[in-house]
Amino acid sequence: MKRMFATLIALIIALPAWAEIEIEQVTSPGGITAWLVEDHSIPFTALELRFRGGTSLDDPEARGAVYLMSGLIEEGAGDMDARTYARKLESLAASFGYRATDDSVAISAQFLTENRDEVTDLLRTTIHEPRFDQDAIDRVRAQVVSGLRSDQTDPNDIAGRSFAEMAYGDHPYASDGKGTIDSVTALTREDVVAAYDGVFAKDRLYVGAVGDITAEELGVLLDKLLADLPETGKPIPGKADVTISGGVSVVEFDTPQSVALFGHKGIDRDDPDFFAAFILNHILGGGGFESRLMHEVREKRGLTYGVSTFLVPKDLASVYLGSVSSANDRIADAVEVIRNEWARAATEGVTQKELDDAKTYLTGAYPLRFDGNGQIAGIMVGMQMEDLPIDYIATRNDKVNAVTLEDVNRVASELLDPEGLHFTVVGKPVGLDG
Numbered sequence: 001m002k003r004m005f006a007t008l009i010a011l012i013i014a015l016p017a018w019a020e021i022e023i024e025q026v027t028s029p030g031g032i033t034a035w036l037v038e039d040h041s042i043p044f045t046a047l048e049l050r051f052r053g054g055t056s057l058d059d060p061e062a063r064g065a066v067y068l069m070s071g072l073i074e075e076g077a078g079d080m081d082a083r084t085y086a087r088k089l090e091s092l093a094a095s096f097g098y099r100a101t102d103d104s105v106a107i108s109a110q111f112l113t114e115n116r117d118e119v120t121d122l123l124r125t126t127i128h129e130p131r132f133d134q135d136a137i138d139r140v141r142a143q144v145v146s147g148l149r150s151d152q153t154d155p156n157d158i159a160g161r162s163f164a165e166m167a168y169g170d171h172p173y174a175s176d177g178k179g180t181i182d183s184v185t186a187l188t189r190e191d192v193v194a195a196y197d198g199v200f201a202k203d204r205l206y207v208g209a210v211g212d213i214t215a216e217e218l219g220v221l222l223d224k225l226l227a228d229l230p231e232t233g234k235p236i237p238g239k240a241d242v243t244i245s246g247g248v249s250v251v252e253f254d255t256p257q258s259v260a261l262f263g264h265k266g267i268d269r270d271d272p273d274f275f276a277a278f279i280l281n282h283i284l285g286g287g288g289f290e291s292r293l294m295h296e297v298r299e300k301r302g303l304t305y306g307v308s309t310f311l312v313p314k315d316l317a318s319v320y321l322g323s324v325s326s327a328n329d330r331i332a333d334a335v336e337v338i339r340n341e342w343a344r345a346a347t348e349g350v351t352q353k354e355l356d357d358a359k360t361y362l363t364g365a366y367p368l369r370f371d372g373n374g375q376i377a378g379i380m381v382g383m384q385m386e387d388l389p390i391d392y393i394a395t396r397n398d399k400v401n402a403v404t405l406e407d408v409n410r411v412a413s414e415l416l417d418p419e420g421l422h423f424t425v426v427g428k429p430v431g432l433d434g
Helices: 001-015 063-071 080-092 113-128 134-151 155-168 183-188 189-199 216-227 274-286 291-300 331-348 354-369 373-385 392-401 405-415
Strands: 024-027 035-037 046-050 095-100 103-110 205-213 247-252 256-265 307-313 317-327 422-427
Touching: 035 216, 035 373, 046 113, 046 392, 063 095, 063 134, 063 189, 080 113, 080 183, 103 113, 103 373, 113 216, 134 155, 134 189, 155 247, 155 256, 155 317, 155 405, 205 216, 205 354, 205 373, 247 392, 256 331, 274 291, 274 307, 274 331, 274 354, 274 392, 274 405, 291 307, 291 317, 291 331, 317 331, 331 422, 354 392, 354 405, 373 392
Parallel strands: 035 205, 247 422
Antiparallel strands: 024 035, 046 103, 046 205, 095 103, 256 317, 256 422, 307 317
């Protein structure tokens, strides 16, 4: 069964999905909405369930509860302990996955058509009757704590935590969604159950399905799986007040190479100028070896192996971030070059050739995202959560191509803030005072 499942996965990845994606909105008899792409070429379905809120729902005194809970969902359900549950899932040649981020908790399921009913029963038990046995809590907690200990010696994680604390104040975004060693160690079973109760509710549910299932069959599956969920979950926190100010902060760490995370306020995903900012970012630092920063910092001056930038439009705040690493005695030069390039892009903008090249790359690369049923299901759920139209996949490249040089350069002058750019540097940098 495992071999057959792996073979099917390989076939699905090879499907020419991009040109054939037709999304249908389905509403179950019980009123649950989902987006569906039917594909009956092979007897396989991918299902993505996502609940808005994520680790941001944690109480301050129970940070890490949602993350720990998401790791416990597969550790037994109903009358099955963790081992029995794992054997049952394997016997069905199915795959379940669980992820918790700042803004959502996701459950992914992939299964054969012939086992759909049994898989639905198992997934329903998983969602509605998690056991949260104490031995499982202790085991998974130990894994989380081990990861947190490792993070304490990772310069990239240290930079991320320090930057978040500075950027988000007292908002949940300011601390690691996995919690701290102290907070996770102190979590009780009651904290885990409370996290579960806060997450799984209909008022924050989004569903995508791709594969060998009809709209009618999906409606029946959804009601069987989800109709009994509570109507509402824990209130989602308000927007974060992004408090990034320009400058440099240094976190002393004994390492021959400093790591820097830099950024300032960003742009929301629903902003009319988002696509102009998206293209701008590709040109400035998001385009790999073709980006300006890579050319100036690595190729021209040899200050780093890599530098990159990325837009981060979360549900409750948006920032524009970048990262670079360099030897302790060269990181100051890298910071200076990045700030200068930020200022140059803000005042001079980009060229028509840079814009045309970026459009060619971004529109050409987009179809590569749709390389499997699970990937497509996840993309559809993301579209729903971002309130994008159901025809977005078909029109997305048109939106990229519609951006003009004037659009990009106007957004560059409005978004890029070289004076407000903050660098959090972890290491023993020479020539940088924080």
